[in-house]
Amino acid sequence: MREGGVIETVFIFGIIWTALYSLITLGFYLIFGVAKVLNLTHGMIIMSTCYVTFLLVTGLHWGSLGLGLIGGIIGTVLLTLIIYLGFIKKLLTAPHTSMLLLTAGLANIIQQIIILTVGPSAKSIPSMITGSTAILSVVLSNQQILSGSIAFALMALLVLFLQKTKIGQAIRGVTQDRETAVMCGINAEEMYVITIIIAGILAGVAGLLVAPIQAVTPEIGWEMMVTAFTVAILAGLGGPIWGVIVAAAIVAYAELVTAFLIAPTLKEGAAFVIMILTLMFRPSGLFGKVR
């Protein structure tokens, strides 16, 4: 649904996808910051929300769905909590490779369950609101605008939360230096759980917002995981939240440019190239802690 020049199109779509990519990455980013765990199930969790949305929507229609959506998000949060408390926690003391294997295994379990219950073909989800609008003579669906706006709003809320509230600051403390935070009286365990819940909410909303505007297939789980990882390391694990937004913008625009100028199916290639370049030349990311 594009008219207007390529530059405007890329620009506008870039904004929306920056917001969405940030949202997708933030849950993963926070969990890594607080618990130092690379949670490979993250992409799958978002994907499961997409599928749950699909199931709810094909049964009912968006309008009467407010409660169903909240239910979906609660489900996502529960899933995240189960994964953390039931599994990840048990292996915190094991070597890193075990944790990776565990989360990879869990992610595959989720993926396989979805394939077996819903089927491997692509699903599409009708939009929450219909119609389209033109911005800068670029035509967008209202759904896209809505998704982007909600994403931005949620991120702003998150930033405020982390900066201004006591809990938010406690979380930031644990991210920077767990031992010192504990010595200051912060209950690190509680902070973990709170962060997990936040990550779950972020993942849930991300899934919700992304589902109506792209094809939902069982592959998107890993695709989003790769995206989240790329944005996270570009931002620099251990850095400020707005770093994630900047990194998301870079990745989003790189992908869009690739999609437009080279081929749409190769847009992951752009993310991959960014990942490689970051790891080779600036492993601590743009804003991460440098030695």
Added chain:
Amino acid sequence: MIWRKELFTFAGVGIIFIGLALIAPISDYDYYLIGVLTSACLWVIYVVSWDLLAGYTGMLNFGQLLFAGVAAYTIALFELNYPIPRPLMMLAGLIAGIGSSLLIGLPSLRVRSVYFALVSFAMLLVFSRITLTFIWIFGGDYGLSIPRVYSREHLYFTIIILMAVTIVTMRLVVRSRIGMALQCIREDEETARAVGINVSRYKLLACLISSFFTSLAGICGFYYMGHVGPEMFGMMGSFNVVLMGVIGGTGTILGAALGGGVLAMVLEYMRPVAEYRNLLYALLLTVVVMAAPRGVWGGIVSYWNQKRRIKKGI
């Protein structure tokens, strides 16, 4: 002194090798059986190569088959488009396969080995996309096929020889100075540096050795099947390698070989329930990782060592 310890391995490999070599003529080159065994041997090579990276160096590779796939596709392209002499083609395939390992290896040098895992994922995705995008070159979903070049029997023997060589070589590497360096890197990269180990060099070396054997296996596999397709870049194949390695035992070459062999057989016989297979594998992996982080063989090995220590009274 190193040879005495290795006697066990060499003997074991020798026996299995002879067994496999004899089965062929005995069964009158039964098509199905040879197929299953070939497949199992290839998996063993993949898993053992994977274990060098994951079990010994700590670089968890979720895309081991990528190297094989790149090698196979390279040869396929030459076979179909530029029929240069076969040895050159195979060399090209080998170089391509090894080169693709550098794509994962080089970026991971300066960061902790765990990032390797995600980079390997991403690689799989990218390559799979590339093969599916440029359909006119890579054949899309159908992949590339060639008419039969070498007989199945010849390839069978080549593959079992390759498997024996791989296991023996890996075992020697692991017991050598290289292996010790890799283990130290896995345990504690910084301290390894402090003791004089050039971590980057050894990580690269591990990538090269691992991809060398995997590429060779990929090439053999390609000629055996006469076909290569995008499933080489799919998540499932490489995930199976991980599974076999983990169950068999990371950090023990023999364990990996065992895991590969046994699970490969199981894989074949589970074809009827193919849909549930993947779910079962994922469940299996999760359970094993949580219950026995060192895998079945690794668990046995450490149990053994512990008993020895208790006997000595420590």
Added chain:
Amino acid sequence: MREFLTIKSLHKYFGKLVALHDISFCVNPGEVVGLIGPNGAGKTTLFNVITGFYRASSGQIIFKGQDTTQFSPNKLAEMGMIRTFQIPRPFKELTVHDNVAVGTLFSPERINQTHTSTEEFIEKILKRVKLHPLKDQPAGILGHGNLKLLELGRAQGPFPELLLLDEPFAGLTISEIESVSEILQALAAGGLTLIIVEHKLRELMKLVTRVIVLHYGEKIADGIPKDVTQNEQVLKAYLGRRWSKSNAGY
């Protein structure tokens, strides 16, 4: 006097935090230098920068005539500069013997000059740090005291010429400290140059010929132990202003 280790105007910043400011000193071969200072003074940071674990923000490090400011730890190890860690970091899955052996594998030339075989060298080290009886045990089961000894033993594997020791006495009992002290004295007598960070000043002063004092990232004293312990600035740094005046002449 051959130039062995020279530090010139070394600075290290972490963002706006000044960890090291304008550090300069020389170490001559065979010296045993103590590096002291209150907590947070930057001693471990200095070690990390010298041995390549951190990158210096500015300044130069010259070791055996070469500018090693940008060198990685393993390259320095090859040249003969080894450090130990305050909290021991053994390779838990390797045996005690292998922990020491690791060091010998990657810088072998110097060993072969003075020993008939690497194995002989390893055995010698193990005996020297009194871990020979435990040589086939996995390092993971060792207690703290033995781990510190292992740390020392492993550090000798690469046949170092300069050894930087980060709190070798930390967490040890008095008799254990004596053991370690003896070993260090033997090493120094054998020609090894040592730089030791320590908090246990009484024991340290028995070993060292020279002391450098750091405070808030700056060098505030550099001389023989007797002078440094009477230095007013040093006393002020450790004990506070009130104490220094009444206790000068320790």
